[in-house]
Each structure stands twice: as C-alpha cells, then as structure tokens.
Amino acid sequence: MSGVIFLGTGGGRMVVLNQMRHSGGFWLRLGDVNILQDPGPGSLVMAHKHVLKPSSLDAIVLSHRHIDHSNDINVMIEAMTGGGFQPRGRVIVPRDSLNEDPVVLQYVRPFTEIVEIKEGMELSIRNINISFPIRTMHPVETYGAIYEFNSMRLGYIPDTEYFPELAQVFKGVDFLIINVVRMTTDKRIRHLNIKEAADLIGSIKPKMAILTHFGLQVLKASPDHQAMLISERTGVRVIAAYDGLNASFEGNRV
Numbered sequence: 001m002s003g004v005i006f007l008g009t010g011g012g013r014m015v016v017l018n019q020m021r022h023s024g025g026f027w028l029r030l031g032d033v034n035i036l037q038d039p040g041p042g043s044l045v046m047a048h049k050h051v052l053k054p055s056s057l058d059a060i061v062l063s064h065r066h067i068d069h070s071n072d073i074n075v076m077i078e079a080m081t082g083g084g085f086q087p088r089g090r091v092i093v094p095r096d097s098l099n100e101d102p103v104v105l106q107y108v109r110p111f112t113e114i115v116e117i118k119e120g121m122e123l124s125i126r127n128i129n130i131s132f133p134i135r136t137m138h139p140v141e142t143y144g145a146i147y148e149f150n151s152m153r154l155g156y157i158p159d160t161e162y163f164p165e166l167a168q169v170f171k172g173v174d175f176l177i178i179n180v181v182r183m184t185t186d187k188r189i190r191h192l193n194i195k196e197a198a199d200l201i202g203s204i205k206p207k208m209a210i211l212t213h214f215g216l217q218v219l220k221a222s223p224d225h226q227a228m229l230i231s232e233r234t235g236v237r238v239i240a241a242y243d244g245l246n247a248s249f250e251g252n253r254v
C-alpha cells in the first residue's frame with residue numbers, strides 16, 4: 001500500500017506559531033519504504049498521535065531550512081535511530097542546512113547517513129526512486145522532489161515563488177502535493193498564491209493534486225472551497241489536506 005499521511009497542513013507564521021493547523025510535514029508510505037518530508041514543529045508528537053513508528057523511517061527529507069519545515073529534524077533523527085543506538089536511514093537536506101547556522105546538529109549526524117541535495121540528484125531507497133529535479137525560488141536553498149514508486153510518480157512543490165519551469169519539471173506526475181501559503185502575492189516572502197497553484201495544477205495535470213501548507217489567508221478563504229474551484233477550473237481532482245488526512249495512491253482513492 002502506498003499513501004501519504006499529513007502530520008500538519010499549516011504554513012506561514014500566524015498559522016504555525018499559533019498552531020491553527022499542525023506543522024509536522026507529511027509521512028510517505030511507499031510500499032515498505034517510509035519517508036518523512038519536512039518535519040516542522042510537532043512532527044514527533046503528530047507521528048505518535050497517528051501511530052506511526054519513527055523507528056521505521058528510511059529517510060527524512062528536508063525541502064529547506066525554514067523552521068516550519070525543519071524544527072523537529074533532530075528529534076526525528078533520534079527517534080528514527082533509537083536515540084542514536086541503532087544507526088539507520090538517510091537524512092537528505094540542502095547544503096545550507098548543514099553548514100553555517102546548521103539545522104542538523106553535529107551530534108546526531110553519526111546516527112544516520114547525511115546526503116546533501118544537489119539540483120538534478122537522484123537516489124534510491126530499495127525500489128523507490130527519489131529525484132530533486134529543481135531548486136525553487138525561495139529565500140533559502142529549497143528543492144522540489146519527485147518520488148517514483150510502483151511505476152507512479154508523486155511530485156512535491158515546496159515553498160517557492162511562481163516560475164514557469166515548475167510546470168515543465170513536474171509535468172505528467174501522477175500525484176502532486178503543493179504548498180499554497182497565500183491567496184495574494186507578497187514578493188518579500190516568495191510563496192505561491194492560489195491562482196499560481198491552480199495554473200500549475202492545470203498545466204501539470206496530475207490524476208490528483210493535494211493542497212497543503214496553508215497560511216492564514218488560505219484558511220480564511222476555506223481550503224476545501226479553493227480546492228473545489230481549482231478542480232472545476234482544471235478538471236483535475238484537487239483535495240485540500242487537513243491534519244491527519246491519510247490519502248492513498250492506490251487506485252487514486254482517498
């Protein structure tokens with residue numbers, strides 16, 4: 001069975017700092033491979049709440065170092081590795097999460113294999129292939145990802161400002177998870193707004209798109225309603241994630 005469980009769907013300062021939505025990232029179960037993407041604040045608590053075992057993780061992937069994506073990375077590395085006594089898994093992060101002002105602490109690094117993301121990099125974990133086809137446009141080093149499993153592809157568009165190459169790179173993925181923080185653009189913080197997300201979904205044309213990482217503007221505008229509007233406009237099945245959503249990638253059902 002393959003699917004995704006959302007340990008949080010909040011994004012942006014107001015929503016995350018006030019925990020109007022949780023912020024633990026999402027847990028991918030791709031066959032027998034478990035991967036945690038973007039363990040923001042509360043990821044450990046939410047994983048346990050959803051009866052997920054951090055010790056079963058094969059990898060923790062960070063799109064970028066901002067605290068709403070990375071806060072729990074160290075505690076999750078400890079949880080993945082039995083407090084460091086059972087070294088395992090991989091921690092796959094941008095270079096600037098390791099170097100100056102590192103978010104991955106030095107003392108946890110020997111517990112796991114640290115992999116530095118480079119644009120275009122591909123790697124595999126058993127029968128799952130992960131690629132990082134594009135660095136996005138965000139204030140810190142940020143990478144989108146494509147997960148390949150069972151001849152299907154799941155794309156993840158993390159925080160980014162809009163740029164047309166996103167549509168080309170993710171074109172044809174079967175499933176798309178896309179971070180939509182804003183209704184309107186604020187150039188200072190470099191995030192997608194809802195119209196840009198809709199444009200991307202319309203040109204990428206996945207079988208199913210899941211919106212997540214909502215800021216206050218999107219929460220006020222009802223993520224469900226926005227998902228419905230994008231569905232009507234693009235003909236793509238679009239879902240607004242909620243905390244705890246468990247979506248299956250088998251047979252395109254939820």
Ligand SMILES: [Zn+2]
Nearest residue numbers: 064066138159
């Ligand atoms: Zn960010």
